[in-house]
Amino acid sequence: MGIAARPGPASGALNQPPPLAGYNLFTQNRPLAEGLEREGGGWAVEQATSFGGLLAGEPADWARLANENPPRLRTHDRFGNRIDEVEFHPAWHSLLRTSIEHGAHALSWREPRAGAQVARAVLFYLAAQTEAGHTCPLSMTHAAVPPLRGRPELAATWEPLLASSTYDPGLRAPSEKRGALCGMAMTEKQGGSDVRANLTSARAIGDGEYELTGHKWFCSAPMSDAFLVLAQADAGLSCFLLPRVLPDGTRNGLRIQRLKDKLGDRSNASSEIELESAWAQLVGEEGRGVATIIEMVNHTRLDCVLGTAAGMRASVEQATHHAAHRSAFGRLLVEQPLQQNVLADLCVES
């Protein structure tokens, strides 16, 4: 009766690769390193080398932890006060802090010299290769700067915070912060790509200030300090800057209804929000909302391409590493002719 216990190793799996760690994501990616030099970002090699060396260490563990412990919405505190906050695992904060300190969100604005966009793109690519979710707030924060520059008095307050190399989480008034994040809220239930169908209304209260009332169906990184928001004003769809905390330190009228249960991007929070007479300031001209926010959208969509390329690179690294250490049918996989074809194709594609 029963199956006799078979002898085997008490611990340690046979024919499995060692962890892929302790290498430099930048210097060992020759096309990336050559591209940085070729496209005018050679002055950032040192920064990219230091970031690339760091990322294959502890941040790889943070990436796992941030995805295994997704964010949780806390609508109220224990006393019943509405707080509308999202709690993250400490690993999420470590990822954001590290990427922000290395300029993956803002090098292009902090060092506006030839090749600055290329240099920042490389840093962003390296961050995305390590963990994709946290690049959402990195990307939106980077992308918010160009449209804000259209309103110099707003840019004067916000650009130094958005471009800061200090990660300063927590909801406080801009004057109390050393660094800030920015998101964007366009999509509504009845209109995704077609934002002209937006219903959220903007009521002018004077001096370029408005009260926004309505909802947004997809608002990522809701713990950001401010959002560029589309809403219907008298002259049509317009773009507004909406801070989460008002200058006097009280919370703005933004309520987080629930978090999305997403297939991917799980470390990052995306939310459904309601706006209740939320205070906001006009960015760009009234009625020119799409033309204004498209500058931000455009930069985030470039980052979507970078993030996708980074995901392909991460997959190639995993696949080649695995094949270099795993044997099947008497040879390492990397020595099997058909496997070589597959890996070569992946390398060329990436």
Ligand SMILES: Cc1cc2nc3c(=O)[nH]c(=O)nc-3n(C[C@H](O)[C@H](O)[C@H](O)COP(=O)(O)OP(=O)(O)OC[C@H]3O[C@@H](n4cnc5c(N)ncnc54)[C@H](O)[C@@H]3O)c2cc1C
């Ligand atoms: C992970 C994640 C995070 C997001 N974060 C944010 C955020 O922070 N802020 C925000 O505002 N939104 C956010 N979104 C929402 C995103 O902007 C919308 O999903 C997007 O605009 C598409 O809208 P929709 O999903 O309603 O699709 P729809 O607009 O309804 O489109 C449905 C399908 O039709 C196609 N389609 C649409 N128009 C056309 C056309 N003219 N011709 C041919 N095909 C067309 C689309 O490609 C799509 O396949 C997020 C979405 C995801 C998945």
